[in-house]
Every structure is written in structure tokens, then in C-alpha cells.
Amino acid sequence: MKSGFIAICGRPNAGKSTLLNRIVGEKVAIVSNKPQTTRTKILGVYTEPDLQAVLIDTPGIHKPHNKLGERMEKYIYTATQDIDALIYVVDCNIKDSELQAEKESLSGLQTAGIPVILAVNKIDTKERLELLPILDKLQNLYDFSAIVPISAQRGNNVPELFQNIKGFLKEGPKFFPDDVITDQPERQIVAEFIREKSLRLLNKEIPHGIAVEIERMKQKDNGTYEILAAIYCEKQSHKGIIIGKGGEKLKQIGRQAREDIEKFLDAKVYLELWVRVKEDWRNKENFITDIGFE
Numbered sequence: 612m613k614s615g616f617i618a619i620c621g622r623p624n625a626g627k628s629t630l631l632n633r634i635v636g637e638k639v640a641i642v643s644n645k646p647q648t649t650r651t652k653i654l655g656v657y658t659e660p661d662l663q664a665v666l667i668d669t670p671g672i673h674k675p676h677n678k679l680g681e682r683m684e685k686y687i688y689t690a691t692q693d694i695d696a697l698i699y700v701v702d703c704n705i706k707d708s709e710l711q712a713e714k715e716s717l718s719g720l721q722t723a724g725i726p727v728i729l730a731v732n733k734i735d736t737k738e739r740l741e742l743l744p745i746l747d748k749l750q751n752l753y754d755f756s757a758i759v760p761i762s763a764q765r766g767n768n769v770p771e772l773f774q775n776i777k778g779f780l781k782e783g784p785k786f787f788p789d790d791v792i793t794d795q796p797e798r799q800i801v802a803e804f805i806r807e808k809s810l811r812l813l814n815k816e817i818p819h820g821i822a823v824e825i826e827r828m829k830q831k832d833n834g835t836y837e838i839l840a841a842i843y844c845e846k847q848s849h850k851g852i853i854i855g856k857g858g859e860k861l862k863q864i865g866r867q868a869r870e871d872i873e874k875f876l877d878a879k880v881y882l883e884l885w886v887r888v889k890e891d892w893r894n895k896e897n898f899i900t901d902i903g904f905e
């Protein structure tokens with residue numbers, strides 16, 4: 612029996628959560644094209660009869676601008692303690708001007724003694740020949756154990772990447788039962804699905820100031836779930852935008868979230884959404900803790 616912990620790190624939007632979902636084979640982490648989609652560390656468990664890899668998705672590495680950002684930084688730090696290997700994900704569309712930031716992110720991770728595998732992601736967006744000079748530049752950033760070009764979205768080369776990870780697992784126990792794929796409680800996944808739709812359907816600065824809290828969730832005798840959730844935003848003007856003309860935007864968020872939640876819970880769902888304003892919540896320690904950032 613072999614097992615181990617593998618952290619997935621990298622700058623915002625690189626495709627870390629997409630990779631986690633791809634390896635686990637189910638959606639356990641939300642994905643959007645807005646940077647800083649992931650706010651906590653999220654475990655995804657991959658199990659075979661004689662092997663278990665516990666993957667830890669992390670928030671994108673960035674300079675924190677508020678208390679929430681500082682917590683996100685702590686999650687990255689704790690996720691990279693006592694691990695057997697680290698997958699560093701980088702978008703292959705990286706510009707030369709961004710290489711230095713990438714190098715600094717890597718050196719901030721304190722990876723001394725930990726094998727680091729570089730996953731060069733989104734290769735579906737590039738021609739093979741265009742990729743070679745990029746790989747060349749990236750390999751100078753760090754003494755990587757391996758460099759694997761992948762498409763997390765389409766799955767290209769992800770088995771090869773995983774084969775590489777297997778080499779770093781050690782003799783050890785299963786840390787989770789065979790049927791467990793994530794450490795997140797049901798309520799948290801439901802809240803995240805709602806936040807994902809908000810991120811995807813809203814523009815500009817609003818998505819970053821959104822938090823979702825499940826205020827009530829119960830299953831009725833007929834199997835149907837009743838869920839009441841609050842979408843928090845930071846300004847009164849944002850509230851109007853989230854609700855939209857005639858409530859249309861909020862309805863759209865609710866419809867799309869409900870589809871995902873029903874698939875996940877394998878049951879019918881009645882979802883009610885409220886929008887609430889909490890000024891500057893990203894700087895309010897107590898509120899951040901209350902909505903689930905331990």
C-alpha cells in the first residue's frame with residue numbers, strides 16, 4: 612500500500628482546481644475564469660486498491676490586499692507542510708514579463724527537500740512548436756523533478772503527470788475510506804457551487820467581494836432538499852447588480868447552481884437565494900470565520 616499528500620500550487624487562474632477535479636474524476640473544487648476563485652485548501656482523494664493520493668488544491672499565490680487574502684495565504688502555507696510532493700501549475704500562455712513573478716511565487720513556497728513537478732497547463736491553446744521555447748524558459752525557474760505539459764481541461768497528459776506523482780508516494784496507510792473523494796462537508800460544497808455561478812455570471816469587481824452562506828439546509832421525508840442561502844456582497848450598489856433587472860440575474864444564478872447541487876446530492880432541490888450586504892467583510896475577521904474559513 613502506497614499513499615501520500617500532494618499539494619497543487621500556482622498563481623491565480625493557472626488551472627489548479629481544474630486539475631484536481633480531473634485527477635479525482637469528479638467536481639470537488641469550483642472553477643471560473645476569475646482569478647482567486649479558490650479561497651481555502653480543498654482535499655481531493657484518489658484511491659486505487661493499493662494506492663491513495665490525497666491532493667490539496669490551494670488558492671492562487673498573490674499578494675494579499677485584505678484579511679481574507681491573508682487567510683488564503685495561510686491555507687497555502689499549511690497545505691505545503693508535510694507533503695510528499697508538490698505540483699506547481701503554470702499557464703503555458705505566460706508572458707516573459709510574468710516569469711519573475713512566477714519565480715518569486717515558487718521561492719516563497721518553501722519547497723526545500725520537496726520534489727516539485729511542473730505542470731505546464733492549457734496546452735490545448737497552443738501549437739506544439741510554440742510550446743518548446745516556453746518550456747525552455749520555465750525549466751530555468753527552478754530545479755523541477757519533472758516537467759509535464761498538460762491540458763487539465765481536456766485531460767491530455769494528465770495520466771502521465773499522475774504516473775509521475777505515484778513515484779513520490781510512500782509505504783503507508785489509506786488516510787480516507789475508499790468512497791471518500793473530498794474533505795468538504797456537503798453544505799460547503801453547496802455554498803461553493805452557488806459562488807461559482809455568481810463568479811461566472813457577474814463581471815468586474817463584484818465577484819471578488821462575494822461570499823455564500825448556507826443558512827438552512829434540510830431534507831424532507833420525500834427526499835427533496837430545502838436550501839436557503841445568502842449571497843453576501845460588499846456594497847448596496849452591488850446587491851442590485853446581483854439581483855438584476857426583475858430579479859433575472861439572481862434567478863439565473865439559482866437555476867444554474869440548483870442543477871449542479873441536484874446532481875451532487877442526487878435529489879430534487881428547492882433553492883432560495885437572498886442577497887445581503889456586509890460592508891468590507893473581507894477585512895472582518897469574525898465574519899470570515901463565521902462563513903466557514905477556519
Ligand SMILES: Nc1nc2c(ncn2[C@@H]2O[C@H](COP(=O)(O)OP(=O)(O)OP(=O)(O)O)[C@@H](O)[C@H]2O)c(=O)[nH]1
Nearest residue numbers: 623624625626627628629643647648649671763764
Ligand atoms: N483552455 C484551457 N483552459 C483551462 C485549462 N485548465 C483550466 N482552464 C480554464 O482556466 C480558468 C481557471 O481555471 P481554475 O481551475 O479555476 O484555475 P485555478 O488555478 O484553480 O484558479 P484560482 O483558484 O483562482 O487560483 C477556467 O476558466 C478554466 O476553465 C486547460 O487545460 N485548457
Ligand SMILES: [Mg+2]
Nearest residue numbers: 627628648649
Ligand atoms: Mg482554484
